[in-house]
Each structure stands twice: as structure tokens, then as C-alpha cells.
Amino acid sequence: LPDIYIQVTIPNEFRRFGRVNIGITAGIETTVAPKDWIDGCNNVDLVITTSNFSRDVLLSTVYNENDKVTGKLVRQHRIEKPVKVLFEGVDTEIYNDTYNNKFELDIPEEFAFLFVGHWLKGDLGQDRKDVGMLIKSFIETFKDSDDKPALVLKTSSAGFSVKDREQMLDRIKTIIGNTENPPSVYLLFGELTDNEMNDLYNHPKIKAMVSLTKGEGFGRPLLEFTLSGKPVLASNWSGHKDFLDLEHSILIGGKLTDVHDSAIDNFIIKGSKWFTANYDEAGQGMMLLYKNYDVYLNRSNELKEINKVNFSLDKMTEVFKNILSSKLDLTP
Numbered sequence: 001l002p003d004i005y006i007q008v009t010i011p012n013e014f015r016r017f018g019r020v021n022i023g024i025t026a027g028i029e030t031t032v033a034p035k036d037w038i039d040g041c042n043n044v045d046l047v048i049t050t051s052n053f054s055r056d057v058l059l060s061t062v063y064n065e066n067d068k069v070t071g072k073l074v075r076q077h078r079i080e081k082p083v084k085v086l087f088e089g090v091d092t093e094i095y096n097d098t099y100n101n102k103f104e105l106d107i108p109e110e111f112a113f114l115f116v117g118h119w120l121k122g123d124l125g126q127d128r129k130d131v132g133m134l135i136k137s138f139i140e141t142f143k144d145s146d147d148k149p150a151l152v153l154k155t156s157s158a159g160f161s162v163k164d165r166e167q168m169l170d171r172i173k174t175i176i177g178n179t180e181n182p183p184s185v186y187l188l189f190g191e192l193t194d195n196e197m198n199d200l201y202n203h204p205k206i207k208a209m210v211s212l213t214k215g216e217g218f219g220r221p222l223l224e225f226t227l228s229g230k231p232v233l234a235s236n237w238s239g240h241k242d243f244l245d246l247e248h249s250i251l252i253g254g255k256l257t258d259v260h261d262s263a264i265d266n267f268i269i270k271g272s273k274w275f276t277a278n279y280d281e282a283g284q285g286m287m288l289l290y291k292n293y294d295v296y297l298n299r300s301n302e303l304k305e306i307n308k309v310n311f312s313l314d315k316m317t318e319v320f321k322n323i324l325s326s327k328l329d330l331t332p
């Protein structure tokens with residue numbers, strides 16, 4: 001029997017195998033965790049998740065169990081074990097503001113917004129990263145501009161097959177539709193190494209990262225990108241708010257909406273909510289960033305220095321040690 005057993009997985013897979021059992025999970029993207037996640041968290045002695053948002057959702061999720069005959073409340077199922085936050089630290093030896101000029105990005109535009117993330121299932125405006133409406137908002141914002149920026153999508157769905165690539169291209173073309181003289185939208189498809197991702201972030205034509213995500217357990221690409229010193233425009237909700245703020249980023253308002261049936265799976269459950277950005281505000285934010293880039297670049301350079309210290313791999317190690325030392329009692 002091991003003294004300490006640590007599992008890094010989804011909470012419904014947490015099991016007791018040691019004297020002290022710790023479950024680590026990236027967390028949740030909506031307002032409600034599944035019931036089997038609550039049960040799984042109660043199987044271990046300590047739960048560690050990646051953001052204040054994920055912790056708060058896990059702890060606030062409650063399922064009522066009622067008597068089948070009388071309908072009276074029998075008990076409430078909630079997490080009864082401690083939940084701690086351990087952010088996903090970034091290796092600053094890899095992710096930083098260094099540019100490798102051997103990394104080529106063959107686009108004519110000198111100003112490009114970058115999106116990084118999966119394009120998962122869901123109708124237009126309903127997929128978790130809201131990639132479709134990001135494209136639509138970008139096109140509507142810049143279609144009448146004389147000097148147009150570009151949008152680069154580093155995205156895929158389940159994998160990097162030819163079929164997957166063609167489906168991505170078809171989805172982009174469908175959204176652009178019959179728009180006259182639209183700005184360019186590029187699909188960057190295939191697997192890149194960590195070093196290549198940093199090269200992409202620091203390419204001189206990539207000026208900012210954008211995401212209208214409906215929910216993040218943490219939002220790691222957004223954090224990685226901040227270490228380039230360039231601006232980020234993102235939704236004003238969920239896990240990435242631990243390292244993005246209104247002073248140094250553009251955070252887009254919106255409202256909580258029901259998860260659409262087309263996006264529901266075993267983890268994103270019916271009856272939960274997530275964020276839908278105000279698309280007009282998103283367009284205005286992109287235009288502001290484009291027209292006043294130097295102003296936002298000064299702010300994001302400040303954020304780079306903050307996050308380099310507070311969200312590094314070394315800092316994560318320090319926080320992890322503190323969590324373990326404060327919570328583990330291995331006295332026989």
C-alpha cells in the first residue's frame with residue numbers, strides 16, 4: 001500500500017489506492033460538475049484543480065437526493081474533501097519572448113490575430129471555444145476596412161487527419177459564406193512542438209491572441225501567449241481570469257447561457273451554463289486593439305513580467321510543495 005497515491009485524471013476516475021490519496025484534475029468549463037465527479041472527489045483525501053473558477057464550481061455543485069415516495073430531501077451530495085488550486089505553470093525556458101526567425105508564417109498581412117484551441121462539437125455559436133462566432137465577429141468587424149488584418153486559427157477537432165483538415169476548412173468557408181471582400185482567415189493545421197508554438201506566438205506578424213471561449217478550466221495557451229508580451233483579448237469569465245485582468249488585457253463582456261444540446265457530452269452536462277460573449281463588444285475590442293496596438297502592447301508587456309514570476313513552472317513547484325506539506329500527515 002503506497003503512502004501517497006496521486007492521480008491526474010477526470011474526477012469520476014478517482015480511486016483510493018494509498019494511505020493518502022490525491023486527485024488532480026483540470027476541472028470544469030461550465031457552472032455545474034457532473035454527479036459522478038462529486039462522488040469521485042469524495043473518494044480521495046485532497047482534490048487539486050487548476051483555477052479558482054474550477055475550485056468554486058466543484059465546491060458549489062450540489063445534488064439533492066429525495067425520497068422516491070414522499071419527495072422529501074434525504075441528503076445532499078456535495079464535495080466534502082478539501083479542494084486546492086494549483087495553476088498550470090509554464091516553463092519559461094520554452095515559453096518566453098524569444099523569436100526564432102527560421103519559423104516561417106507565409107501570409108501577406110503584417111497584422112494577424114491568433115486563436116489556439118480545439119474546434120469541438122456544437123452548432124454555430126455553441127461549441128465550447130466559440131470558434132465559429134469568433135470567425136464571424138472578425139469578418140463582420142473588418143470586412144469594410146481598407147487595410148485588413150488576418151485571423152490565424154491553430155485548431156483541429158479530434159486529430160490531424162486529412163478528413164479533419166477538410167472539415168475545418170469547410171466550416172470556415174460556410175461561415176464566411178457570400179461575404180464580399182472578407183478579411184483573410186487562415187487555418188494552421190497539424191501538430192507543433194512546444195518550441196514551435198513559442199515561435200508562432202512570437203512571430204512578428206502575430207500581434208495578439210483572441211478567444212471568445214465559453215469556459216476554461218484554466219486556459220493554458222492564453223497564459224503561454226502572455227509570456228510573448230503581446231496583447232490578449234478573451235472572454236471575461238472562467239479559469240483564465242486568474243492570469244488575465246482588465247488592466248492588462250481586453251476582457252469581453254457577455255452573459256451566462258444554457259449549454260446547447262449540440263454541445264452536451266459526459267462532462268458538459270444538460271442544465272449547466274457557460275459564457276456567451278457579446279459579439280458586438282468583441283468586434284469593437286478587436287478594432288480597438290488593431291487601431292491602438294501600441295497602447296495595448298505596453299499593458300501586455302507589463303503582464304508578461306507579472307506572469308513570468310507568478311505562473312512559472314518554478315512557482316508552481318513551490319505552490320505544490322506547500323499544498324503537500326500542509327495537507328499530508330504520514331505519521332503511522
